Amino acid sequence: xxxxxxxxxxxxxxxFAYLTAGDADxxxxxxxxxxxxxxxxxxxxxxxxxxxxxxxxxxFQRGYAPTSVPADGCYQTGALAADAIALHDxxxxxxxxxxxxxxxxASGTHGAAVHAPERWAxxxxxxxxxxxxxxxxxxxxxxxxxxxxxxFFFQHxxxxxxxxxxxxxxxxxxxxxxxxxxxxxxxxxxxxxxxxDPANLTAALGYYRATLGDGxxxxxxxxxxxxxxxWATQPHLYLHGVDDGCIGVEVADSSAAMxxxxxxxxxxxxxxxxxxxxxxxxxxxxxVEFLG
Numbered sequence: 001x002x003x004x005x006x007x008x009x010x011x012x013x014x015x016f017a018y019l020t021a022g023d024a025d026x027x028x029x030x031x032x033x034x035x036x037x038x039x040x041x042x043x044x045x046x047x048x049x050x051x052x053x054x055x056x057x058x059x060f061q062r063g064y065a066p067t068s069v070p071a072d073g074c075y076q077t078g079a080l081a082a083d084a085i086a087l088h089d090x091x092x093x094x095x096x097x098x099x100x101x102x103x104x105x106a107s108g109t110h111g112a113a114v115h116a117p118e119r120w121a122x123x124x125x126x127x128x129x130x131x132x133x134x135x136x137x138x139x140x141x142x143x144x145x146x147x148x149x150x151x152f153f154f155q156h157x158x159x160x161x162x163x164x165x166x167x168x169x170x171x172x173x174x175x176x177x178x179x180x181x182x183x184x185x186x187x188x189x190x191x192x193x194x195x196x197d198p199a200n201l202t203a204a205l206g207y208y209r210a211t212l213g214d215g216x217x218x219x220x221x222x223x224x225x226x227x228x229x230x231w232a233t234q235p236h237l238y239l240h241g242v243d244d245g246c247i248g249v250e251v252a253d254s255s256a257a258m259x260x261x262x263x264x265x266x267x268x269x270x271x272x273x274x275x276x277x278x279x280x281x282x283x284x285x286x287x288v289e290f291l292g
Contacts, residue, residue, distance in 0.1 A: 002050030004043060007057075008066075012079075012086035017066040018059040019043070022050030027096035027121075029054035029291070030084060034103020034127070035204055036171045037274070038064060040190035041102065044280035045287065052288045054098070057091060059083075061105065063203025064194040075206035076217050078225030080104060081111025085224075088112075088119045098291055100124040102276060103246075104207055111228035113236070123236040124287055127247060127273050129255030130238055130263060131231055137251045144248050150174060154208040164201055168192050178246040179272030187277060236263045237290040239283060241271035264290070 002021040009016055019039045022029075029049045031042045042058040049056035060067040062083060063075065070079075088097060099120045101109030106125035113123045128134060137144040153159055163170040171191060175184040195201045209215030217225070238259075240252035249267065256265035266286065271278040 001047040004046050009087070009090045011090040012083045013072070014062050014070050014083065015068040016059040016083075016087065018057050019046060020055065020057045021046040022053075022055040024055055026053055026055040027098070028088065028091055028093035029056045030087060030091075030093075030097065030099045031056060031058040032080065032084060032099070032101040032105030032108050033058065033061060034101075034105045035207060036174060036191050036195065037103065037187070038190045038194040041187065041274070041277060045100070045276060045284055048284040048288055052292065054291075057087070059087060060194060063200055063206065065197060065200045069199050069203050072218065073206065073216050074210070074218050074221075075203060075215060076210040076221060076225060077104065077107040077228045078111055078221035079218065080108025081115060081224045081228060082221060084108055084112035085116045085119065088116075093119070095119065096121055098122045098124070100287065102126040103128055103273070107228050110230065110232065111224050113232035113234060114227035114230040115224045117233055120234055122291055123232045123234050124239070124290065125236070126239045126275060126283075127241070127244065129240065129247070129252050129265075130236065131255050131258050132229055133251050133255035133258065134247070135229065136254065141248070141251065144251055147246060147248060151208050151212055154205050155213040159205060160202070163205070164198065168195060171195070175274070178244065179241075179274045179278055180243060180245055182272060182274065182278045184274070187274070231260050231263065233262060235290070237287070238263060238265045239268055239275060239286065240265070241268050241273060241275035241278065243270065243272045244275075246273040
């Protein structure tokens with residue numbers, strides 16, 4: 001199995017740290033993590049992608065240590081998409097590149113794939129469905145509104161005190177609710193290392209404040225921001241854990257009902273929100289088969 005190594009690169013005004021596996025000359029497989037996670041969340045998939053012939057790269061997203069905190073304080077999903085496009089350039093990728101995202105990384109992946117389709121041959125996302133289903137759920141699905149309570153809590157300044165308390169115990173709570181029954185001990189150690197510094201935690205909460213609150217939004221990103229709600233035209237695999245306690249399976253069902261023919265929506269049994277960590281062999285096999 002391919003070894004995972006570390007690297008760094010400057011893109012879109014941010015110094016990105018990343019984990020990587022595979023031949024430097026192979027097609028790029030860019031893997032974008034979400035919250036509360038880190039690039040280590042891809043530690044099972046990176047070697048599988050490398051063994052399948054890709055140069056797999058998982059950056060720590062903007063604001064997640066050891067990646068730098070962006071000077072502009074911009075954390076909207078359009079910025080994540082713009083980062084992915086810039087990383088495609090900075091890493092010397094070509095049209096054979098593929099892009100993979102989970103949670104916030106899925107939103108950034110949707111935007112990058114729609115806004116710059118010529119850069120990505122195939123698309124894989126997990127845990128945040130493509131298209132307008134997620135936005136619709138906030139208006140029509142009270143069960144999902146209840147699951148998303150933390151997003152509304154993050155808008156309040158009280159979150160700046162509660163989330164870091166007791167060594168980020170709030171993060172432990174979210175993982176236990178979102179992936180019930182999964183032993184996240186190793187993952188939580190990685191996540192807390194990326195978020196323990198107050199500047200990094202402020203950045204992570206900034207993703208939510210830019211989405212539902214008054215967090216900074218860059219008008220120059222309006223077009224790519226709109227793309228995050230669009231449908232990719234490339235072959236697209238979407239995976240959702242049946243036991244996801246963060247985003248209900250019915251939201252994935254809604255997305256599937258609206259999806260164009262190029263989008264495959266599939267479900268992973270015995271998995272919650274962090275399905276790529278809970279069922280790595282199953283998820284790896286599906287992703288590699290789809291990309292192959």
